[in-house]
Amino acid sequence: MLRRLSGAVRATWRFVRRDKKALAGSLILFVLLLISAFPNWFTPDDPAAEIYPRGVGLSWAHPLGTTGFGQDVFSQLMAGTRQSVMIALVVGFLCTVLSVVIGVTAAYMGGIIDDTLSLITDVILVIPTFPLVIVIAAYAKSATFWTIVFVLVVTGWSYGARQLRVQALSLRNRDYLLAAKARGEAPWYIIAVELIPPMTSLIVANFLGAALYAVLTAAGLQFIGLGNVNTESWGTMLYWAQNNDALQVGLPLWALTPGIMIALLGSALALLNYAFDEVSNPALRPVATPRQRKAVA
Amino acid sequence: MTVNFFIPRLMPGNPAESILGQFHGHINPSALKALEAAFGIGKHQNILISYFEYLRNSLTGNFGASFSQGGTPVATVIAHDLPWTLGLVGLSTILGFVFGTALGAIAAWRRGGRLDNVLPPSFIIISAFPYFWVGLLCIWFFSFTLNWLPYEGGFNQTSSPAFGDIMIHAILPAFTIVITSIGGWILTMRNNMITVVAEDYVKMARAKGLKNQRILWQYAGRNALLPNLTGFAMSLGFVISGAILVEDVFNYPGVGFLLLQAVNAEDYPLMQALFLLITVAVLIAIFCADVATAILDPRTRGGN
Numbered sequence: 001m002l003r004r005l006s007g008a009v010r011a012t013w014r015f016v017r018r019d020k021k022a023l024a025g026s027l028i029l030f031v032l033l034l035i036s037a038f039p040n041w042f043t044p045d046d047p048a049a050e051i052y053p054r055g056v057g058l059s060w061a062h063p064l065g066t067t068g069f070g071q072d073v074f075s076q077l078m079a080g081t082r083q084s085v086m087i088a089l090v091v092g093f094l095c096t097v098l099s100v101v102i103g104v105t106a107a108y109m110g111g112i113i114d115d116t117l118s119l120i121t122d123v124i125l126v127i128p129t130f131p132l133v134i135v136i137a138a139y140a141k142s143a144t145f146w147t148i149v150f151v152l153v154v155t156g157w158s159y160g161a162r163q164l165r166v167q168a169l170s171l172r173n174r175d176y177l178l179a180a181k182a183r184g185e186a187p188w189y190i191i192a193v194e195l196i197p198p199m200t201s202l203i204v205a206n207f208l209g210a211a212l213y214a215v216l217t218a219a220g221l222q223f224i225g226l227g228n229v230n231t232e233s234w235g236t237m238l239y240w241a242q243n244n245d246a247l248q249v250g251l252p253l254w255a256l257t258p259g260i261m262i263a264l265l266g267s268a269l270a271l272l273n274y275a276f277d278e279v280s281n282p283a284l285r286p287v288a289t290p291r292q293r294k295a296v297a
Numbered sequence: 298m299t300v301n302f303f304i305p306r307l308m309p310g311n312p313a314e315s316i317l318g319q320f321h322g323h324i325n326p327s328a329l330k331a332l333e334a335a336f337g338i339g340k341h342q343n344i345l346i347s348y349f350e351y352l353r354n355s356l357t358g359n360f361g362a363s364f365s366q367g368g369t370p371v372a373t374v375i376a377h378d379l380p381w382t383l384g385l386v387g388l389s390t391i392l393g394f395v396f397g398t399a400l401g402a403i404a405a406w407r408r409g410g411r412l413d414n415v416l417p418p419s420f421i422i423i424s425a426f427p428y429f430w431v432g433l434l435c436i437w438f439f440s441f442t443l444n445w446l447p448y449e450g451g452f453n454q455t456s457s458p459a460f461g462d463i464m465i466h467a468i469l470p471a472f473t474i475v476i477t478s479i480g481g482w483i484l485t486m487r488n489n490m491i492t493v494v495a496e497d498y499v500k501m502a503r504a505k506g507l508k509n510q511r512i513l514w515q516y517a518g519r520n521a522l523l524p525n526l527t528g529f530a531m532s533l534g535f536v537i538s539g540a541i542l543v544e545d546v547f548n549y550p551g552v553g554f555l556l557l558q559a560v561n562a563e564d565y566p567l568m569q570a571l572f573l574l575i576t577v578a579v580l581i582a583i584f585c586a587d588v589a590t591a592i593l594d595p596r597t598r599g600g601n
Contacts, residue, residue, distance in 0.1 A: 021418065021421075126579060126580060126583055127576055127579075128533075128537050128538060128575050128576060128579045129538060130537070130538025130539075130541060130542075131537070131538065131541065131556065131571070131572050131575045131576070132572065134541070134556065134557070134560055135560075135568060135569075135572050212425060216425070216427050216428075217538075219427050219430075220427060220428070220429060220538075220542050223427070223429055223542065224542070224545060224557055224560075225561070226560070238429075238430070238433075242433070242546075252437050255433055255437070256430075256433065256434060256437060258430075259426070259427060259430030259433060259434070262426075262427050262430065263422075263425055263426045263427070263430070265425075266425025266426065266427075267421070267422040267425040269425065270421045270422065270424060270425040271418075271421060271422070274417075274418075274421050
C-alpha cells in the first residue's frame with residue numbers, strides 16, 4: 001500500500017515536471033497556499049487598520065499603494081488570500097465528494113436510482129447558478145463563510161457528477177468488476193476499491209474545476225456585497241474599491257490588483273485542470289510538430 | 298436507448314420547474330411576510346395554497362408589485378429592462394459562439410500550428426478571470442486611460458436613445474462578455490474537432506481530393522459542431538451569470554443590474570420574478586439547442 005502510494009506520488013511529480021502547464025499551475029498554487037498559511041510573513045501591519053495616508057500610488061513603503069481608506073493594498077491582498085484559497089479547497093473538496101457519491105452510485109446501481117439521481121443532476125445543471133446563488137444569499141441575509149460554501153456546493157456538484165456517472169458507466173461492465181462481483185465482494189468494496197481508483201484523474205480534474213468555479217463565484221458574490229463585507233478577501237476588496245469609485249478617483253491599483261490575484265489562483269487551477277484533462281483523455285495531448293519530430297530524429 | 302436519453306432532455310422545462318416551484322414554495326412565507334409588511338395584504342394562508350396561488354400568478358404573468366420601484370407592477374419593470382439584456386447578452390453570446398467555434402475549428406485543423414499552440418493556453422487563463430474584473434479592466438483602459446468609450450449606462454442620459462449611441466455604450470460590456478466566454482467555445486470546438494478529424498469519412502474526403510476548406514467546414518466542422526450546440530445550452534447559464542455582474546459593473550440598464558438592485562432593496566417579488574424569468578429563458582434556449590441538434594443530426598432522431 002505504502003509503496004503504491006509513493007509510486008503514485010513519484011508519477012505525479014514526473015508528470016508535473018514534464019508538463020509546462022501543470023508546472024506553472026502548481027508553482028502558483030504553492031505560493032498562494034504558503035501565503036494563506038502564513039499571511040503574517042507577508043503583511044507588515046494589520047491589513048485592516050486605516051493608518052496610512054489615503055490613496056497613495058506606488059512607493060517603497062506601499063509597493064501597491066494604499067486604499068481610499070488608508071490601508072496598505074499589498075497587505076490586504078496577502079491577508080485576503082486565505083479566504084479565497086479556503087473557499088476553493090473546501091468547496092472543491094465537498095463538491096467532489098458529492099459528485100463522486102452521486103455520480104458513481106447512479107452508474108453502479110442503475111435502474112430507478114440512476115434515473116432519479118440523473119434527473120436531479122440535470123435539473124441542477126441547467127438552472128442558471130449565479131442568479132440562484134444571489135437569491136439564496138440574499139435570503140440568507142448575513143452571508144458567513146459557511147453560507148457561501150453551502151450555496152456553492154449545492155449549485156456546483158452537478159457537472160462533475162454527470163461526468164463521473166458517464167465514466168463509471170463505461171467501467172461498470174469491465175471484466176475485473178464482474179470478477180469482483182463473482183467473488184462476492186460487497187458493493188461498497190467494489191465501488192471504493194475497484195471502481196473509483198481508475199477514475200482518479202477525472203476526479204482530480206473535477207476537484208480543480210469545482211474549486212475554480214468556487215473562486216470565481218465567491219468573488220462575484222463578495223463583489224456585489226453579498227459576502228461579509230467586513231472580512232478580508234479579494235472579492236470584498238473589489239466591493240469596497242467599486243463602491244468608492246476607485247477607478248474614477250485614480251486608484252486603479254486598488255480596484256485591479258485583487259482581480260489579478262483572483263485571476264492568478266483561477267489560472268493555476270485552470271492550468272492544472274487542463275493538464276489533468278490531457279491525462280484522462282489522451283486524444284487531447286499535444287502532438288509533436290513536424291519540426292520537433294525532426295529534432296528528435 | 299436514444300429515446301430514453303432524449304425524452305428528459307427534450308423537455309427540461311417540467312422537472313426543472315417543479316423543483317423550482319418547490320424552492321419557491323419553501324421561501325414564499327418570508328416573501329409573503331415582506332409583502333404583508335409592505336402592502337398590508339395580510340391573509341394568513343397555509344404554504345400549499347400560497348404556493349399554488351404563486352404558480353397560478355406566475356403562469357398568468359402576475360408577479361405582484363415591486364416595492365422598490367414605487368409599487369409599479371413587476372411585469373412592467375421587467376419589460377422595461379428586458380430588451381437591453383436581450384440585446385447585449387444575445388449579441389455577445391452569438392458573437393462569442395461564432396468566432397469561438399470558428400477559431401477552435403481552425404486551431405484543431407492545424408494541429409500543433411501556431412494558432413493551436415497559442416490559443417488554448419491563453420484562453421484557459423482568460424477563462425479563469427472573473428467577468429466583472431475584466432469589465433473593470435476595460436473601463437480603466439478604454440474609458441479612463443484612453444478616454445475612448447463611455448463606461449456606464451446603456452445610452453447618453455441627456456438625449457433620447459439613438460441607435461449609434463446605444464451601440465457605442467454596448468461595445469465595452471459586449472467585448473467583456475465575448476472575451477471571457479469565447480475561450481469555452483474555442484476549447485470545446487477544438488477538442489471535438491480533434492476527434493472528428495481522425496474519423497474515416499474525413500480521410501475519405503481527403504482521398505477524394507476535396508479542397509481543404511470544404512473538408513474543414515462542410516465535413517469535419519459540421520459534425521464537430523453538434524456536441525458544441527449542447528455545450529452552448531449548458532454554458533448559457535454561465536454566460537448569463539457573468540452578464541449579471543458585467544451589467545452591474547457598467548451600470549447597464551438590463552435585468553441583471555435590476556436583479557442586483559432588487560437584492561439590495563430586498564424587493565422579493567421583483568427578485569423572484571427575475572430569477573424565474575432568467576431560468577425560463579435558459580430552459581427555452583436549451584430546448585432550442587436540443588431541437589436544433591435533432592434537426593441537424595439525424596442520428597438523435599432515430600428510435601422514435
